[in-house]
Amino acid sequence: MTPRLLAAILLLGVLPQTAPQPVVSPVLAIVVSRSRPLTDISLSDLRRIYLGDMTRWADGRRILPVVLPPSAVEQRLFLKRALRMADIDYAQHWIGQIFRGRVAGPPYTAQSSTAARRFVATHPDAIAFIDATEADGSVRIVTINGKNRDAADYPLAP
Numbered sequence: 001m002t003p004r005l006l007a008a009i010l011l012l013g014v015l016p017q018t019a020p021q022p023v024v025s026p027v028l029a030i031v032v033s034r035s036r037p038l039t040d041i042s043l044s045d046l047r048r049i050y051l052g053d054m055t056r057w058a059d060g061r062r063i064l065p066v067v068l069p070p071s072a073v074e075q076r077l078f079l080k081r082a083l084r085m086a087d088i089d090y091a092q093h094w095i096g097q098i099f100r101g102r103v104a105g106p107p108y109t110a111q112s113s114t115a116a117r118r119f120v121a122t123h124p125d126a127i128a129f130i131d132a133t134e135a136d137g138s139v140r141i142v143t144i145n146g147k148n149r150d151a152a153d154y155p156l157a158p
Contacts, residue, residue, distance in 0.1 A: 025077055025158030027149050029132040031117060031139040033124040040143045043155050046082055049127060051093060052103040057125065065107040066116045066128035074113055078129045081156050129156065 030046065032038050036057070048054035049065050057063055068075040070087040079085050085093070097103045110116035113130035120126040121138040132149045135141050141148075144155045151157075 026074060026113075026131040026133065027154070027158060028074060028078055028081070028129045028156040029135045029149050030127065030129055030142040030144060030156070031120050031135055032127050032142055033120055033122075034138070034140050035124045036127075036140065038140070038142055040146055043082065043144055046144060050078075050083060050107070052097040055103060061125045064123055064126040066110050066119055066126055067107045068110060068112070068116060068129075072112070074129060074131055077158060078156065082129070 030041060038057075045054060049063055050067075055063055067078075070076075070091075076087065079087060079090055083090065094103075094106045098105065108119065108126070110119050110128065113134040116128040116130050117134050117136070117139055120128045127142075132141075147154045149156070
């Protein structure tokens with residue numbers, strides 16, 4: 001037996017063997033500013049907002065949707081659950097919306113759920129989806145179709 005092989009065998013016996021940990025998808029929460037009097041939104045309206053088809057709140061103010069980078073787990077989960085789209089399809093959709101003059105610009109991109117929460121807390125017309133564990137008292141958590149994030153049939157559950 002060669003010294004390298006013996007060393008490898010000894011290391012395998014000494015190093016702890018750990019199984020790969022599964023990646024847990026976050027539960028998403030929809031949040032708005034505490035000053036926005038919204039407590040529930042339909043999944044249909046949420047889709048319309050994030051597709052640029054609904055651009056104004058009931059009070060006439062412009063809606064400011066907030067998204068996350070394409071690499072964010074929350075972004076991929078939201079696109080899959082709420083919009084039933086891949087990231088490339090979502091990007092192309094917004095290019096089309098802007099090109100046709102249907103919207104003034106794309107959604108605001110925050111770099112993380114924490115950054116999205118902070119942005120929404122200080123912008124009364126913003127709406128965002130974030131990792132539910134990031135939600136705090138600085139924002140209002142909005143139910144979807146009357147369901148909160150703990151419901152078994154919550155639309156944005158992983």
